[in-house]
Amino acid sequence: MRYEGVLTKMRTEITDVVQYYLVWENDFLNLNQALGKKISINFLKFQCLNCGLEKKIFRQGFCYDCFNSIPQAGDWVINPELSKAHLGEEDRDLDFEKRAQLQPHVVYLANSSDVKVGVTRKSQIPTRWIDQGAHEAIEIVEVPNRYLAGITEVALKEHVSDKTNWRKMLTNDIVDLNLEEEREKLKEYIPGEAKEYYIASNKETEIKFPVQEFPKKIKTLNLGKSPFYEGVLTGIKGQYLLFQDGTVFNVRGHEGFVVELKILV
Incomplete structure (x- = not known):
């Protein structure tokens, strides 16, 4: 399965275990269903959540100009x-x-x-x-x-x-x-x-989170420095995806990043 769009913070629903969703303009993915599966994330470009332009993200999903002018920031x-x-x-x-x-x-x-x-x-x-x-x-x-x-x-x-x-x-x-x-x-x-x-x-x-396995040592994934990653999803907590090799990915910290996401297995 392949998805493409600009990242925003995961939407959540509290049930016995928190349900997590990645939501794009015309599609969405319940990430709980991807637990135990191999996922690839490929960074394509930036897109400011306010002006929609392809400008480098400064903070909170906004480009520098928007961050310093809009009331949301x-x-x-x-x-x-x-x-x-x-x-x-x-x-x-x-x-x-x-x-x-x-x-x-x-x-x-x-x-x-x-x-x-x-x-x-x-x-x-x-x-x-x-x-x-x-x-x-x-x-x-x-x-x-x-x-x-x-x-x-x-x-x-x-x-x-x-x-x-x-x-x-x-x-x-x-x-x-x-x-x-x-x-x-x-x-x-x-x-x-x-x-x-x-x-x-x-x-x-x-609150209970959908985690199969917690990492013992943490490696952070920064798509600005490493634009491609592939790994097995073992948990979701906060706004983080947790992977089998100890890599953690802060979805909210990458708001405004346009990615291609694939579920491989």
């Missing part, structure tokens, strides 16, 4: 505490920023390698947790805008990490934690503006 995306739509202040496009920022957001704890704090739109749960490879996660607060979520994350990351150790996540070097207890420990550090939004009742969500 504003500083508030990575640093939610910089959000200003609730004040009526524009960064790049106030209408877009109001739609994105002035909606319910959740600050959460996720355990991918060690426990970490993060922020996402409420509508992105549990997708955000799956994308981070978290095997367990729980909400801390649900607030009405991105700014409140951002200042809460800033306060809490003084006491818990806001980073995922992706190598530990992919080798399954993990420990199970009682996230309800971890949440309770952090309650006192929530900023005053967000304290009323604390969630005390939610139970942690457990």
